[in-house]
């Protein structure tokens with residue numbers, strides 16, 4: 452098993468050749484600030500982390516999340532009692548239909564500042580199944596021809612909250628806020644070719660809520676959007692986070708897409724989610 456020796460104080464084990472790493476040997480609740488900095492560095496490098504052996508509950512997740520930055524806000528989901536910054540996702544063994552997050556997406560991509568980090572802690576995880584799958588938007592950028600990059604560099608994506616409540620309302624156990632009208636009418640602009648503010652690496656900012664490109668119709672935009680989404684979900688750009696008891700999943704939300712996998716009927720799954728404020732996506736320098 453490959454261990455990344457650029458990290459000396461924490462154990463970082465890559466999951467695939469594209470993104471994702473397992474982290475061992477850290478205590479994110481009581482560890483010192485250097486531990487948090489190292490985990491942040493691993494996140495910038497790998498974008499998705501499975502931090503094992505974290506004994507968390509809602510209160511401890513709140514403390515860990517706030518060590519990484521202020522809460523991003525969440526206009527869609529009603530938080531748990533006592534915690535403004537935590538949502539509880541529950542799937543009971545006899546629930547049917549789609550699971551929460553079952554489509555490739557970026558969390559809250561239609562905000563001006565999409566969350567920079569999403570954290571998900573499994574309080575109850577199925578003995579098998581229920582993984583979360585991720586894909587790297589940096590690898591998508593790397594896979595494009597120079598001419599395609601040139602074309603996309605001239606485009607601005609329009610990301611809309613339209614339909615977000617309808618998708619979430621299918622989930623009978625997911626309490627929603629009263630912000631439906633405001634969310635439905637939210638449209639924000641993000642450059643399509645962006646760069647990571649720390650590493651400078653370029654990535655394609657695309658998601659399922661990109662309705663059209665500025666100055667183009669939805670019909671004109673759809674083939675390009677669909678091409679990018681199809682490119683994005685190619686398996687060689689993916690990793691799967693396998694949940695074990697005491698796993699904290701963390702991802703650099705704007706640089707990846709993710710989807711929950713619906714393959715655990717008959718099992719319970721209970722997750723706590725918190726998010727950390729991100730930055731306005733930055734257009735890549737030419």
Ligand code: SIN
Nearest residue numbers: 551552582583710711
């Ligand atoms: C999400 O989309 O934020 C949840 C993913 C999961 O439950 O695996």
